[in-house]
Amino acid sequence: MDNDFMPDCPIPFAGSQVDFAELHRSEAKLAELQAESRASTILLHKGQVASDGPQLLRAAPAQVAALPLYDPGLIFLGFEGDGDPVFAASLRDDSLLPPDALIDLRLQGHRLAADALALAGRARSIFDWHRTHPFCAQCGQATVSSEGGAKRVCGACETEHFPRVNPVVIFLIEHEDSVLLGRGHGWPPGFYSALAGFVSPGETIEEAASREGLEEVGAVLSGHRYLFCQPWPFPSQLMIGLVSQARDKRVTIDKKELEDARWFSRADVSAVFSKTGEAFMRPPRTTIAHQLLKAWLGSASG
C-alpha cells in the first residue's frame, strides 16, 4: 500500500548530482579550482537565477570574480559531472546579463531541467543565508564566509555558523477517499493546497501535523504516513510530506490563518489533474503539494 505513493522523480529542487566536496575547501584549493578551465559559475541576482533555456547560464569564475558581487563573492557549490568545479555568484548589477535571462524559481522554475533546478535552489538558499547572517548570534560581531561559503566564522569569538534548514510538515488530510485542502488569504482565486506548518521545538513530525491540523481546521488527525520530502529554497525549508487521517469531516477554520478549507473527492482531484474539471486550481508542478496530490491520486483507494 505505502509503495503506491510515488512522486514524480526526481522531486523538484532535489536530486542534485553535485558533490558538495566537504574536503576540498581550503583557500589554496579553491583558488586552484577557480582557475581550472572546466570550472564554471552560475549567476544569481536578488534571489533570481540566470538561465539559458532549460540550463543555467554559466561564466568563467575569474571573469565573474572581477564583477561587483554581493557577499560573500563566489561560493563553491561542489563538483559535477566528471569532477568539474561549479561555483555561484550573486551579481549586484543584472544589466550585465542577457535580457530575460533571470527567472523567478518559484514561478518559473519548471522551465529548468531537474538538475539545474536543484543546483539553482541550493545556491539561492545559501546566498539568502549569507545575506541574513552578517553578525554572530553569540556575540553580535561581524562574521565572514569560510570554506567557499559552506560556513561563516565570527571574527571576535570564532564561533562557526552553518546554513540552517527549517523543517516544515505539509500534509494531505484524508477521510473516506476525500482530501481537505486550504487556501490562504490573498491567494489567486480558486487556488487550494495542502496545509503546512513549521515544526516547533520539542515536536515530532507527527505531533506537528496533528497540532497544525487542529489549529487551522479543527481536524483531529492520526495515522500520519510519511511519503517524501522536498528542499524548498524560499528561503530554506525542508518540506516533509505526509498523508494524515481525519477522524471525521468536520471543519472549523481559523480565519486568521486560512481564508477557506474544503473537502475534495478523489473524482474532483482527478478531474483537476486531468484538466477535465475545475473544482480548484492545483498547486504548481514544482511544489511538493502538487506531488503529494498526484501520489495520492495514484494510490489505491482506502
Ligand SMILES: [Zn+2]
Ligand atoms: Zn561571535
